[in-house]
Amino acid sequence: MKHLLYLGVLDTSYPRNQRIRCYFEDRLQWTVHSITIDDRPGYLRKSLNLLRSGLAHKGPGVDLILLAEFSLKYLPVALTLRILMNSRLAIDWFVGLYETRVQDVGGATPVQAIATKALDILAAIFGNPLLTDTDSRAEMLKRKYYARTTPIVLPVGASSIYSHDVGAPTSGRWTILYYGNYIPLHGLDWVLDALAQLPLELDWQVRFVGNGLERARIENRVRGARYSERCTFHEPVSENQLVRYISESSIVLGIFGDSPKARSVIANKVWQGLAAGRPVLTRRTSALSEIEPSAEGFLIQVSSPQDLAQRLIGLISNPSYWSTERVKLARTIGPRLEDYVNDRYTALRLALDTAGEP
Incomplete structure (x- = not known):
């Protein structure tokens, strides 16, 4: 051996x-x-x-x-x-x-x-x-x-834990999930700029999970925003709890930074969100082309905060998005990626x- x-x-x-x-x-x-x-x-x-x-x-x-x-x-x-x-x-x-x-x-x-x-x-x-x-x-x-x-x-x-039991979101609202470190690589200012453009008439909320250098600054920005009551901040959680958060969510956010590293990697949460059968919105990069054929439209690449906002509005405004056929398709993404x-x-x-x- x-x-x-x-x-x-x-x-x-x-x-x-x-x-x-x-x-x-x-x-x-x-x-x-x-x-x-x-x-x-x-x-x-x-x-x-x-x-x-x-x-x-x-x-x-x-x-x-x-x-x-x-x-x-x-x-x-x-x-x-x-x-x-x-x-x-x-x-x-x-x-x-x-x-x-x-x-x-x-x-x-x-x-x-x-x-x-x-x-x-x-x-x-x-x-x-x-x-x-x-x-x-x-x-x-x-x-x-x-x-x-x-x-x-x-x-x-x-991990297969993310694709084990894929179904429609268990939360009754459109829940947008961000998780990970608060670092420049993740480009959270893009996210906040996009959230500022979402109509409050639509039924949506955002769950932020994680910690890091920029968390205090991001929280301060959210507190001063008109959508602040739609956002909650949570400490880092175990992987099992993270899986539950994803299953409750309708959308997973990827990374939006513009450094050479951000443009060349595929983040853990992009893989995990897709494996869990969730639409993942993330900044457009050449690296993502490697997995796009396996993602069956669940990988949504954006080129600006405005683009991100429009994609979010398009999803949130679609009451029939999580159809039976959509759920069936979502269950195939994890095995395809694996x-x-x-x-x-x-x-x-x-x-x-x-x-x-x-």
């Missing part, structure tokens, strides 16, 4: 981490050793603990080291283990350091900008296989980050079978 060292795991329940780990365990029959990141602060402390924990698996042998999503900053640790353990190194280039720290969050010093960009490039160069989540990002890695191998696209997908994801994962199996020595 082969062994995978899954290095720098931030959260074993995170959808992408869960799916990749299960693929190795269930489909490939590998033994997976997940090395999680120390909760205590300090980059050096975390790095040394990852190195120490990784080396503890040197005895039985490791066939592949996989640097986890969100962990490109620990590339030096991964490269050290690759040499000491004479193992191949795969890298999940899911979220770049530069695009997050510099382009999304902002406020980085010139030195931090150079360092994050350098780590991103080195990760793209040394990953073999090199993993990412969309064709758009795979092309970006070849064009801007000098990837030496063709990146393997492993789509995010959605078939697409499984097809893309075959490339990983082929890469593991044919890749050369470390």
Whole structure:
């Protein structure tokens, strides 16, 4: 049996981490050793603990080291283990350091900008296989980050819990659901600008779920808006509760940011909302073309806040939207998307079978 060292795991329940780990365990029959990141602060402390924990698996042998999503900053640790353990190194280039720290969050010093960009490039160069989540990002890695191998696209997908029991919304009103972090990537100002254009004569409400840097500012904007009584704010919830929220909702909102990352990813909630058979409204990007054929019209791309408002009005004004035929169609979306994801994962199996020595 082969062994995978899954290095720098931030959260074993995170959808992408869960799916990749299960693929190795269930489909490939590998033994997976997940090395999680120390909760205590300090980059050096975390790095040394990852190195120490990784080396503890040197005895039985490791066939592949996989640097986890969100962990490109620990590339030096991964490269050290690759040499000491004479193992191949795969890298999940899911979220770049530069695009997050510099382009999304902002406020980085010139030195931090150079360092994050350098780590991103080195990760793209040394990953073999090199993993990412969309064709758009795979092309970006070849064009801007000098990837030496063709990146393997492993789509995010959605857990079967979202498509388990698809039906018409259980709420009597048109409920618009936003969930996730309050960060620039999600472009919530677009959402608020669109909500300001919705007629109050229509029966609609908005549920915001999540937390993050911009939550206070967004809540303040809503408090001063004419539609404030239509909105409720909720703390982050468990996945089971999130599934219930989606089943109660009529519409799921995606992301509306305009950063390079926002234009090249397909967010978790886009996958989850579609799998649950809900129309998902999200900003138009080239990345979404990859799943549009499987979405059967439930994926609604918009190009401006005005466009978003008009699409929302069109849905809310249609009392017969959730017809029996619509519900039947909604139940097919999850399986269609899952078939697409499984097809893309075959490339990983082929890469593991044919890749050369470390």
